[in-house]
Amino acid sequence: MGWLQRFVSSSIGKKQVMGVTGLMLCVFLLLHLAGNLLLFCNTPGPFDSYADAMRSNPLLIPMELGLFAVFMVHIGLGFKTRFENKSARPQDYAVQHPAGDLTLGSVTMPYTGLATLAFLIYHLYSFRVKWDGESSLYAMVHSHFADSGLNVIIYVAAMLALGLHLSHGFQSAFQSLGLYHKKYRPLIRKVGFVYAWGVVCLGFSS
Numbered sequence: 017m018g019w020l021q022r023f024v025s026s027s028i029g030k031k032q033v034m035g036v037t038g039l040m041l042c043v044f045l046l047l048h049l050a051g052n053l054l055l056f057c058n059t060p061g062p063f064d065s066y067a068d069a070m071r072s073n074p075l076l077i078p079m080e081l082g083l084f085a086v087f088m089v090h091i092g093l094g095f096k097t098r099f100e101n102k103s104a105r106p107q108d109y110a111v112q113h114p115a116g117d118l119t120l121g122s123v124t125m126p127y128t129g130l131a132t133l134a135f136l137i138y139h140l141y142s143f144r145v146k147w148d149g150e151s152s153l154y155a156m157v158h159s160h161f162a163d164s165g166l167n168v169i170i171y172v173a174a175m176l177a178l179g180l181h182l183s184h185g186f187q188s189a190f191q192s193l194g195l196y197h198k199k200y201r202p203l204i205r206k207v208g209f210v211y212a213w214g215v216v217c218l219g220f221s222s
Contacts, residue, residue, distance in 0.1 A: 030093050035192035037090040038185055042211070044083060049219045060154035067153040091133060098126055121184030128181035135174035142167075172221045179217030186211055 023029040051070075054063040070076060121128075142160060147153055161168050186208035190196045196204065 030097050031192040034090055034093045034097070035189035037086045038189040040086050041090060042182070042186065042189075045216055049216065052220065055154065055157065060152050063154040064152050071149055087136075091129065094129055095126070119184055121180050122188075124180060125184060128177045131174065131177040132181060135170070135177070138170070175217045175221045179212045182212035182216055183209065
């Protein structure tokens with residue numbers, strides 16, 4: 017296991033592990049969104065059947081623990097990398113020369129990451145911890161948003177933060193894995209933009 021520890025401890029290794037875990041989380045978001053879109057059926061049946069199937073699945077706990085581990089590795093390495101970069105250069109340059117690829121998404125990554133983590137805790141409490149597993153989850157979701165405009169604002173704001181995070185994170189993952197060749201760069205950027213804003217942000221917010 018020594019080689020694995022050395023790999024993860026290296027700058028390239030940390031970035032590649034962050035890239036892999038980031039793409040895994042991107043896939044999870046697509047699966048989660050697919051389930052949420054059943055709410056558009058405007059009847060409890062499909063969404064509640066989906067929720068009951070998930071809850072009764074014996075693999076649910078192992079999958080949740082695995083997902084939690086992926087989240088923690090991704091978040092932990094993200095902040096470790098940022099801390100090491102700040103330690104290497106504790107004082108900012110007197111004159112800033114932004115790189116050509118500098119975007120709002122890239123410069124706000126730590127903050128949108130923290131916002132997403134805070135929302136995740138709130139989201140799990142609202143729909144995982146508070147749900148008794150017997151009542152209609154469809155009715156619970158409907159009540160959560162219909163009865164409180166604040167819950168709607170929090171959710172949409174969190175999706176905007178997540179969209180901003182993904183707008184840079186998606187293409188950054190490919191770059192970390194060495195798959196950001198100039199030939200495919202425009203396509204990756206376009207797919208990343210559509211995924212971050214058109215699929216995740218707009219999809220969940222709807």
